[in-house]
Amino acid sequence: MFKNYLITAWRNIIKNGIFSVINIFGLAVGLMSCILIMLFVKQESNFDTWLTDSDRLVRMHTAYTMPNQPAFLTVRSAGKMMEAIRDYASNEIETGVRLIQWSLTVRNGEDAFSESMTMADGSFLDIFDLPFAHGSRASSFSQPMNLLVTEELAIKYFGRTNVIGETLTVCCVGGGPNDVQISGVLKDLPEDTHLNINMLFYLQPALFQPGNGTLDTWTSLNVYTYFKLNPGVSVTQLQDRITYWMNNESPLVEMSKQFLGDKANGKQVTDFITQRVMSVPDLHLNAKKHAGNMGDLTPMGDQEMINTFIVVALLVLAIACINFMNLSTAKASKRAKEVAMRKVLGASRKQVAMQFLSEAVVLVLIALLFAIAASELVLPFYNDVLGTQLELKLFEEPSLLFGLMSVATLVGVGAGIYPAMFLSRFLPGHILKASKSSESGHSTKLRNLLVIFQFATSIVLVIATLVVYGQTIYSNSVDVGYKSDNKLVLNIRRAGDNLSSLKQELLNLSEVSAVTFSSEAPTQDNENNNQFTLLETDENGQKVEPVFLSYHNMDYGFFESYQVKPIAGRLFDEQYGTDILTPLPEDSTEIGQASIILNETAVSKLGYSSADKIIGKTLSLGKHHLTIVGVIPDIHFRSIKFGIRASAYMLNPQRFNVANITFETDNVAKLMESIERVWKQNVPMQPINIQFLSEMMTAQYQDELTTAQLFLAFSVLAIIVACLGLYGLSAFTVERRTKEIGIRKVMGANITDIVKLLMWQFSKPVVIANLIAWPVAVYSMLTWLESFPYRIETIWFVPICLGVGILSLLIAWLTVGGNAANVARKNPVHALRYE
Template identity: 35%
Template sequence: MIANYLRSALRNIAKERLYSVINIGGLAVGLMAAFLILLFVRFELSYDKNWANADQLYRMDTSFLTGPEPKARLRRLSGQLQSAMLSTFPEEIEAATRLRALEPTVRDGDKVSDEFVQWADPDLLKIFQFKVLKGDIGAAFADKSSLAISRTFAENHFGDADPLGRVLNLKIYNLDRDYRIVAVYEDLPRNSELNIPAVALMDEEAFSEPHWLLRNWGSTSVEQYVLLKPGASWSTIQAGMPALLDKFVESRSSNGSAYLAMDGMKFSDYHADFVVLDEMSVMAKMQILIAIAIVLVLVGAINFVNLATAQAIRRTREVALRKVLGAGRPQLIVQFLTESVLITLIAAMLAVVLLEFSLPSFAEFLDAPLKLSYDDGVFWASLVVIVLLVGGLAGFYPAFAISGSRPGRILMANKSSESRGTIILRQVLVTFQFAVSVILIVSTIIIYGQTWFVTNMDPGYDRNNLLVVQGVDRGDMKDKRATLRDKARNLPMARGASMSSETPSDGNNSGGNFGPTPVRDEQINMGEIWIDDAFFDTYKVEIAAGRNFSGANEADEFQDNDDDENPVENRVMLNAFAAEQMGFSSPEAAIGALVYNGTRPLRVIGVAKNARLQDINDPQRAEVYYFTRDRGYNLTVRFGGSPSEVVEAVRKVWMELAPFTPFVFTFVDDAVAEEFEEEVQMSRILTFFSGLAVLIASMGLYGLAAVSAERRTKEIGIRKVLGARVRDIVMMMVWQFSRPVIVANLIAWPVAFFTMSAWLEQYPNRIDSWLMLPACMAAGLAAFLIAWATVAGRAYLVARAKPINALRYE
């Protein structure tokens, strides 16, 4: 019996080739795309779930509370916090570790490179589990000159040779030490926020200078991880944190909790939920992708349901004949459901094949280790549920409605009929398909528009033709950076050169409390940037009022100012936003005024126009500039001509001065572009899957147009005999299918407007909301063009047929 049902189903699939291709193809593409998304989502939401005691493991963050700007949460915090927490919460904390990431110069004989190394406390091994390949990782924390390295680090430095016992020299800041390799461990999984290519014992003494590295409460320099004891609650630590800050943080005029806040979240939730400001979290992005996956399956399923109901009407006479010949209703129900589920099953198997072919390219594009595992029970269970659900829905109408029809009535009428409810259902489903398509198109347009707007907005400086040489305070170059700058300025292609503590999009975020009075409560947190007298000229930042720093004027240069009783008055420059935040009515009004950093007086000599030297997605930052000759960590060279030529010219100068210190560089426009990699990637993903949704919807519409044209063959023939032109018949059918597209636009536009308006709110710099109106109109026009082209193509073929053939139909 089952074999008979399957043979009958296969015959019907082969007989209705067009509809089978549309059903199977649409479902297969939709399922393939949905599973691509779901594999990526599962990977993104699996971060750091594998650690033992993950429910008790927390990563901390910090916020500065002064100032009117949004309170950004920073991923790092003070190196002083850990000891304060261990003494304050001994009943709650099982273990705690800091991770301080640095890029020391690593020297192995004559080979020199910059490598990413973490310094950590011994509790690291109590909190995180490492798979040790060679040696004893615990020995790395037994003394201050041992190093454990990852498998990749070992391969990069030593190839196939055994690295145990080898010695590497690490040099950064005041640290210049030989480290003996005592262990090799497996690389940490990709789905972890931890990045530890090499690790050594945290050395408080070696990192006593610079002072901000570990000893300053206002410096965000370490990652902090805390493992709670069984039964302990994070809420206890949250409640006690203000008192801890008041006790341990030194403040001249207020409590520590008045301008600092520190909190944490479960490390297993960190990747998905942590946000700096109000930007979209990874979890929110994954929810959008899940919604798109559901939409893709729905669009393919709707095609199937629509075509199944449309075709079912043509099979009423078949059902009537089967009943006359003795078929019972249960047999007919099983027959139709078998056929529907079989089509869905074929589509699902084809989707798996397509998934195998497309997954490597998709994983490479996302830079994620995605793979399809055939022993994955969740995947196969999801596939079975979808097959049964979609197959059951598509076969429901023919199985239960048509199988219950009266054979005598149908055979006497010699025709099939269709209920008004079925027609309305099909129109509703088509409308839903195109409403979703329009929403996706609008979303894609807005995301591309926002990305273009931010990347092309005026940052307040000229970011073209700027080469940044990073880390000029490292190794042998530290005492020669002034010479490096002077030689770079004299290069033929150089148009200027400057030393500074920060450069655009470099991730640095130094700051302090400034205000028009020495009262802490009247001060706000502002950025601090250490520059030389060529900085504004090199970046082409205009001076709004006053003057620039002058290298010929020694009084302009910053002087250390640690005597609170007899503070030295330093000269500073502000940006326009800082002058506004301090209450000055104009940049000119700030010139000559006395402002304060804590209780330390500062004389304003100039105000520069606003320039977004930080993340361009962040709000404009108030900034204070100091003139210094020895705090430049980066060299910026403005150049003309070929970028490769200036790189080689500066590299040559570098190698002459510090041949054993690696040369590291970037271009400012590239650094800024990297800020938007996630947005660009998201827009490309959305565009790709939106295109698939529109393609699947168009396939379904083409099938419906074919069914409608076939059912109206006789009508079309009569119209042609009575003088109707091909164009008239095509326009008639196009209008028939235009009505659901009109309704779809009326539904989609408000939904798209409010959804994308909410999405844009995360950006301090964003396109105007009114631009969504032309985006909606463009998406609506695209939907109409797609529908018209799809329907018109099929209608034209039917309309051109000879009327005599149409009148012989039926």
């Protein structure tokens, strides 16, 4: 019986060629969308699940919520927190570890590269049981100065993996270049991990000077803190334990009283500082909500984006399934006699339904083959957009193949269940009497509703695509407050004492018009914050509470090179000789003097409505009194997604990390060669690290661009599938109305009249689809745009919606018009002979 179902199904697929092609192509597109999304979701959702005891591993994140300040969120912790919490919560915690990640120069002979080195406590391998290629956990990472490298890095420097005992020169750990011997080789970590480890160095607190804010601190957030829970302990239990310690027994209780004064009265520590723990397998997709402006060890995923594209893929598949249902029920009249004869010959309704379900499943399985082939073809482009290395390994992962077969079967049953029930209910006597068809007003209305759903879904996707693209373009075009054209950013962190000669030789290049140093360039804001106290009263004579300001260090000429002009006072100027901030020794009782520049938001925060009135006032920062010499407009040092923060700008040469190079030439290749030559002459032991500022700024919106590109791809697929269904329905409708068209032509109707008649029939569902889609799309995208402090105007939704509506109608008309025109041009004599 089942064999007969398959043979009959195959014959019907061949017999109805055009409708079978439409269904197979549509279902293949829908299944391909699901395969691509499934591969992405599978990788994103399985991050770090391969780690031993991954369900017992957690990381601690920090959030500062100070009065009258925006919350400061980060996935890092203070250096002293790990040991204190580990010892206090010993019933909940088995062990803990701190990670610090540095960008260093690594040399082997003449080969030098910038590498990311991870420094970790000796307990690292007790938490992260990483596999060894050479060496062992017991002997390779058991004492200070031990260095582990991955197989990839070993091959990069030595051309082989067994490099135990080999030496690399690392600059700079503990102040100067160090020759470090490799004690073990780790296997390369899989793609699906948030750990970014090529070099693992045994963390020595002695390498960090006391009070430098890395390890010996309760408040400066520079380390990643992990714990391994005792068996049976939940994340919630540890969270409760940490919260109790913070509020009752931690040093932060007294520190907050001293630091916040009256503001701490009646408050708990966790009203200002919270330590939140998150399971390691959840980090990749969920740490983003704790990260604030700061990044993680590797780029973070986004659970909301994953959910969105799962829904999009399912909608594309649903549109393809609707095509199958619509075309199957539309051709019911063609198969009514077949069903009637089957029943007359003894077939039950169940058997007839199984026949049609078999056809649906066979058709979907054929579509699955095309979907797998198409997925392999588009995977390279898909990976380029996502920046991943996804692979479709059907035979290496039987569960994946079984899953796809199960999904295809489910789709076949889901798409075929309604046509099967619809066709199997035909009554033989009713059908055979007078050769009646089964078509009813109910089935026609249902098809129209499904067409409306198809086009409404497609329209929502197109509007979403246009809005995301529009916001991305807007974000890149917003006036950030400074001139970013023709700028290069050169990393000088390891340039040593050669900054003066480096700067002068760069300025000697004819293509370079300005070189100025800073602690970071635009887009590199590292969220440095500190408490500043205004020594005078505000403009109303009231004492001003200490405020937290984001601070940066800029060289002379920085603002001039970025064409930022003061709105009050002046910029840093060597002629005054009083602007430089010189750090004082820890035991010094002297009060240092220097200058400071504020932005408009900081002026307002300090209680002044006018920038002119705050000029000459003094801010206290530690052992320094800083005279406010200028006020500049608010500028976006980071993506506009993060808004404007109250900021202070100082001049501390010890904090300079980058050189901002302004150039005037179209021959960029020659310029880069010249800069590299100057760099090698002045810093021969370090590889150059230079970027275009414009590229750095564009990269800030890469997530939005990726979302827009994927939306565009799936929107196009949805529209194509929906139009294929509309084409099939219109072809069938024209076929059924051939006699009517012939009679209309005999009665005087011309081709245009007939085409208009048929086009209007299919225009109504598209118009209704637009009316449904517009509010859904507008509401969804307005919700998405809320995450941007600066966003496109709501008025743009009007032309976007109208434009998409007109486009959808044009597509529908083109789809239907071709079929209608072909039939309308035929001789009515042939139409009236049509059986």
